[in-house]
Amino acid sequence: MTFTQDQFVASSIVKFGKLNEYIQEKLVSDFSAIKGNMLMAEGLRKYIQENLETLRAKQKIEILDIGPAIGALSTLFALQTLNEFGLMEKAQIHLFDVSAKVIEQTLNCKFFFPDSIINPKLKNPIHQKLRQAKGEVGSAEKLPWKDEKFDIVLAGFLFSHIHDSVKPLVSKEMERVSKKGGFIGIAENTNTKTAAAISSKISQTRLEKLFKNKKIAFKSRNQKDMAYTICIEK
Numbered sequence: 001m002t003f004t005q006d007q008f009v010a011s012s013i014v015k016f017g018k019l020n021e022y023i024q025e026k027l028v029s030d031f032s033a034i035k036g037n038m039l040m041a042e043g044l045r046k047y048i049q050e051n052l053e054t055l056r057a058k059q060k061i062e063i064l065d066i067g068p069a070i071g072a073l074s075t076l077f078a079l080q081t082l083n084e085f086g087l088m089e090k091a092q093i094h095l096f097d098v099s100a101k102v103i104e105q106t107l108n109c110k111f112f113f114p115d116s117i118i119n120p121k122l123k124n125p126i127h128q129k130l131r132q133a134k135g136e137v138g139s140a141e142k143l144p145w146k147d148e149k150f151d152i153v154l155a156g157f158l159f160s161h162i163h164d165s166v167k168p169l170v171s172k173e174m175e176r177v178s179k180k181g182g183f184i185g186i187a188e189n190t191n192t193k194t195a196a197a198i199s200s201k202i203s204q205t206r207l208e209k210l211f212k213n214k215k216i217a218f219k220s221r222n223q224k225d226m227a228y229t230i231c232i233e234k
């Protein structure tokens with residue numbers, strides 16, 4: 001069974017798994033989400049270091065964040081990582097979420113993250129990037145873009161919201177829309193205690209199998225094993 005847009009009511013109250021089960025996520029205070037995104041940024045940093053000249057030569061770096069939730073934490077970390085290499089200016093952000101409210105609030109910067117997450121000096125340029133971002137509402141098994149559109153595709157804690165039968169469609173779509181030589185970053189929870197969407201949790205091994213023909217460029221788990229990341233170079 002898959003879920004329709006109407007079933008996802010508000011930003012972070014997501015209906016999934018058993019029909020009568022609602023999980024309310026407090027993403028901003030969710031430590032494992034922050035850890036997982038930091039790991040993903042580490043993978044991105046390594047990718048940028050290895051592809052710096054190619055990225056510098058680009059006019060634009062097209063970034064897609066799938067399932068950003070309000071505030072687009074994965075994008076915030078990615079922009080700050082690009083900034084370390086003087087590349088933030090080139091970023092064009094695209095946000096894709098099943099919740100219209102997520103897109104609306106993020107594009108209007110109606111969220112708050114503490115200074116430890118957004119460097120105060122970068123807050124204005126990051127907010128400007130989000131205000132200039134393009135937002136689309138839909139479900140990730142069908143992405144509304146042509147093949148090889150994006151340099152960077154991010155999915156932080158998305159797969160645990162996706163039904164098992166749909167996960168392979170989502171990974172295929174992520175591969176389809178990312179450019180050859182591009183970067184795909186995924187972060188997920190490791191154990192049921194920290195996983196918000198327990199029924200659809202996916203192990204690192206199973207997630208890697210969804211991308212089995214691709215090079216896993218970086219993978220990591222945080223010390224307390226709350227989250228893991230896999231980063232793929234297409």
Ligand SMILES: C[S@@+](CC[C@H](N)C(=O)[O-])C[C@H]1O[C@@H](n2cnc3c(N)ncnc32)[C@H](O)[C@@H]1O
Nearest residue numbers: 033067068069073097098099139140156157161
């Ligand atoms: C846990 S939040 C992810 C937050 C953020 N990416 C992070 O790393 O902290 C999951 C997000 O995925 C969105 N989502 C759930 N199912 C989706 C689907 N089928 N297609 C697109 N977005 C989906 C939810 O609305 C929510 O914004």
